[in-house]
Amino acid sequence: MSAAKAVLLVGSPRGHQSASRRLGLRLLQGLSSRGMTVETHSIYGDLDAPEKEEALIAAALSADLLIFSFPLYVDHLPAPVIRTLDRIASERRENLPTFRPRLTALVQCGFPETHQNRTALDIMRRFADLNGFTWAGGLALGMGGAAGRPMPEKPKGMLRNVLSALDQAAAALAGGGTIPEETSMLMGKPMMxxxxxxxxxxxxxxxxxxxxxxxxxxxxxxxxxxxx
Ligand SMILES: Cc1cc2nc3c(=O)[nH]c(=O)nc-3n(C[C@H](O)[C@H](O)[C@H](O)COP(=O)(O)O)c2cc1C
Structure with a gap:
């Protein structure tokens, strides 16, 4: 049997400086070290070219575990993320596969409070429910700017709770489960x-x-x- 596949879609235009990218890649690292096949796409970069967009959508549709990682923009999802959700929804509704992949989201914002991301996570959970995905729980954090920097190998310093939570989430997701509530709480603790x-x-x-x-x-x- 082939290894289960996790596909990360990053929804920030900030390239390698992006907190969404760094957090998403850290989660993927935990999944790949536990035996999952992993793949990353940048929503902003890929929507510029039709063939890249098709590759991104194909990857998303082939995932056993689909991960969205994006910043909060004006209390909502960035527009290219919404466009990607629309595309995935119409593809899945047209040709609904029999299996239910899992879907999770990692949302972070510039305001200090984690609860600012609540509506965005609720939207992602609703998207999962309406489009034949199993919602695998979500992770959110405020003070996102503090996560846009190189991360230590082991959980320590200001990012210790964030890195421990990402590791716990990876263990749960790689084991076929969903992100525990305590892990989401740990992720959302203020970093300072x-x-x-x-x-x-x-x-x-x-x-x-x-x-x-x-x-x-x-x-x-x-x-x-x-x-x-
Ligand atoms: C256009 C725009 C809108 C934003 N809107 C919000 C917002 O409504 N609430 C918030 O807390 N942060 C907001 N932010 C801040 C980002 O969510 C924050 O800087 C985040 O860490 C950026 O993540 P990234 O590095 O992955 O792009 C906004 C940033 C931009 C550029």
Whole structure:
């Protein structure tokens, strides 16, 4: 019997810097080390060319475990991710296979609170239910910017809970199961106190403004609520 196949679809335009990509690849690493065949596609890159889009859709339809990893955009799924879901839905409805692949989603956002991703995960679960997939649970985290960096081999430092949760999720998924609720809770724990996240994020914003020659950057403050 051939090994079960996991297909990761990354829904961020940020290439190798993307937190979605790094998190998704870490999950895949855990699956491949447990014997699954793995394949990765970049939704943004592949939708630019029809033949690449077809290859992505074919890969998605051939998966035993389909994984979406994407950032939250304006409280929702990025548009190219929605387009991919639409394509998969119409293909599956036309030609519904007899087996039910599993589907999971990894969603992260720039706001510090994990619960910001709740609606996006609910949409993914609903998509799975309506299109003949078994929902294998989801993973979400706030403070996503902190995950867009090289990750240590073993869980440690700020990413320790995230990396432990990804390893637990990989063990459950590779074993044919679904992501346990405790694992999702662990993934969503704040990586640092909110004040520290804002301090780092404010600094990052100011740096970017300076790099782009914007003097007003000095006055930027992520906590500003001018109309409150
Ligand atoms: C167009 C756009 C819209 C965004 N909307 C939200 C949002 O509604 N809520 C939020 O918490 N973060 C939002 N973010 C922040 C991203 O979710 C966050 O930076 C994420 O870590 C990016 O992931 P990536 O590195 O995989 O692209 C938005 C970012 C962009 C570029």
């Amino acid at each position: 106190p909110k004040w520290l996240y804002f301090l780092g994020a404010n600094w990052g914003w100011k740096q970017q403004a300076r790099k782009n020659g914007k003097k007003a950057g000095r006055a930027l403050d992520l906590r500003a609520r001018p109309y409150a």
